[in-house]
Amino acid sequence: MGKLVIEKDLGGIEGLCTIIPHLYGDKRGSFMETFNQKDLEDEGIYVDFVQDNQSTSVNGVLRGLHFQVKHPQAKLVRILRGEVFDVAVDIRPGSKTFGKWHGEILSEANRKQMLIPAGFAHGFLVLSEYATFFYKCDDFYHPDDESGLPWNDSDIGIEWPEITLAHNEITGADEYVLGSGVPLMLSKKDKEWRSFKEYLAENNIDWEGIK
Numbered sequence: 001m002g003k004l005v006i007e008k009d010l011g012g013i014e015g016l017c018t019i020i021p022h023l024y025g026d027k028r029g030s031f032m033e034t035f036n037q038k039d040l041e042d043e044g045i046y047v048d049f050v051q052d053n054q055s056t057s058v059n060g061v062l063r064g065l066h067f068q069v070k071h072p073q074a075k076l077v078r079i080l081r082g083e084v085f086d087v088a089v090d091i092r093p094g095s096k097t098f099g100k101w102h103g104e105i106l107s108e109a110n111r112k113q114m115l116i117p118a119g120f121a122h123g124f125l126v127l128s129e130y131a132t133f134f135y136k137c138d139d140f141y142h143p144d145d146e147s148g149l150p151w152n153d154s155d156i157g158i159e160w161p162e163i164t165l166a167h168n169e170i171t172g173a174d175e176y177v178l179g180s181g182v183p184l185m186l187s188k189k190d191k192e193w194r195s196f197k198e199y200l201a202e203n204n205i206d207w208e209g210i211k
Contacts, residue, residue: 003021003022003032003033003036003039004019004020004021004022004033004036004039004040005019005020005021005022006018006019006039006040006043006045007019008043010102010104010114011097011100011101011102012097012100013088013090013097013100013102014095014096014097015115015117016088016090016102016114016115016116016117016120017045017114017115018104018112018113018114018115019040019076019112019113019114019115020110020111020112020113021033021034021111021113023111032111034078034113035049035076035136040115045115047074047076047115047138048138049074049076049136049137049138050137050138050139050140051136051137051139051140051141052134052135052136052137053134053135053136053137053141054080054132054133054134054135055132055133056130056131056132056133057126057130057131057133058126058129058130058131058185059126059127059128059129059130059178059180059182060126060177060178060182060183060184060185061125061126061131061185061186062123062124062125062126062151062160062184062185062186062190063123063124063186063187063190064087064121064122064123064124064148064151064190065087065089065121065122065123065148065149065150065151065156065193066121066122066123066146066147066148067091067119067120067121067122067146067147067148067149068139068141068142068145068146068147069145069146069147070142070145071139071140071142071145072118072119072120072139073118073137073138073139074115074116074117074118074137074138074139075114075115075116075122075135075136075137075138076113076114076115076116076135076136077106077113077114077116077122077124077133077134077135078106078111078112078113078114078133078134078135079106079107079108079131079132079133079134080108080132080133080134081108081128081130081131081132082107082108082126082127082128082129082130082131082132083105083106083107083108083109083126083127083128083131084105084106084107084124084125084126084127084128084131084133085103085104085105085106085124085125085127085160085161086103086104086105086106086114086122086123086124087101087102087103087122087123087124087125087158087160088101088102088103088114088116088120088121088122089101089120089121089122089149089156089158090119090120091119091120091121091149091199092117092118092119092120093119093203093205095119098205099155099156099196101156101157101158103158103159103160105127106124107128118138118139121148121149123151125160125161125162125163127161127162127178147193148189148190148193149193149194149195149196149199150193150195150196151186151190152176153195153196155195155196155197156196162178162179162180163176163177163178163184164176164177164178164179165177
């Protein structure tokens with residue numbers, strides 16, 4: 001019996017999976033096998049990972065939605081510390097679920113990983129005080145090939161947990177915050193991605209014909 005519990009086609013999106021490794025533990029501590037290529041192949045999942053990445057973020061940080069254009073990456077993502085809401089958006093040309101998104105809570109407590117096939121935009125929101133995010137990729141990072149979509153694009157319609165729009169009386173502006181009052185934090189780049197409709201137009205994709 002494999003040590004990984006795999007749920008396929010999350011939200012009806014082909015290829016998108018969650019993977020939960022079995023945890024062995026006693027009073028001395030614990031052990032789990034977080035990746036096993038044979039277990040995946042036994043389930044018909046074939047991915048050759050070539051790069052591991054790790055990032056740290058504080059509460060309120062939102063990263064994404066990121067993807068590579070000419071070198072799309074499949075990713076296996078998990079949390080070493082903390083908790084995040086992880087999101088994948090299907091932007092695979094010809095996919096029956098093109099434009100559909102799915103999100104999962106990933107945490108060190110639930111041990112859940114998300115396997116995201118190549119051809120998805122990806123992002124996550126940090127819900128805990130601090131989070132260490134780890135992911136495997138099946139292609140290398142190409143800085144000149146990086147692209148993205150707005151986290152709050154209305155045509156994608158991601159339902160992020162905890163995020164609300166509040167008025168800041170000090171600045172006189174409306175700002176996004178978490179339920180705790182922690183401000184939403186994005187990089188300059190993630191604030192400036194062109195809209196989903198602009199992305200569709202650039203790639204001659206008929207969104208109305210897909211929906």
